[in-house]
Amino acid sequence: MSETLYADKISAMRKELRSLNALVPEAAKGFGALSKGVKDNGPLGAKEKEFVALGMSVILRCEPCINFHVEALMKAGASREELGDVLAMAIQMGGGPGLMYAGHALACWDELAAKAA
Incomplete structure (x- = not known):
């Protein structure tokens, strides 16, 4: 690119x-x-708030939001390493909710199966 x-x-x-x-x-x-x-x-600084916003932007798949918050993080003095740490957490949370909802799906199955028996 x-x-x-x-x-x-x-x-x-x-x-x-x-x-x-x-x-x-x-x-x-x-x-x-x-x-x-x-x-x-609030108690959080600009950089911390932008880290939260960026993580949410990644999970919500809002490319313009990602672009704006990366730019804001650079202006707030964030490092590339800090960015990587936030992105790693966003990756984990992208997978984490799927794991949690899979647990709900299994519990639903088990409950409905028990009632049908």
């Missing part, structure tokens, strides 16, 4: 968001206020 691929995607997404914000300014203001309220308050 070229070095500008993601930078171009970020730029294009910002352009799309400017158009959306112009179309629905009150919704954009509300989202902006929510974002500011979350980012500017």
Whole structure:
């Protein structure tokens, strides 16, 4: 991949968001206020909050979100090694929920089978 691929995607997404914000300014203001309220308050710092956001972005498979949060992490002073640790946790959580729901499926089977017997 070229070095500008993601930078171009970020730029294009910002352009799309400017158009959306112009179309629905009150919704954009509300989202902006929510974002500011979350980012500017609480015991976690900006970098930690961006790590959470990135992990969720990976699990939710939101590529524009991933791009924005990686960029924000770089600005917040995160290291590549820290990024790798967060990505490893996102990978684990991508598999973990499947394991948990598989347990529910088995329990459902066992309960229904016991009632049918």
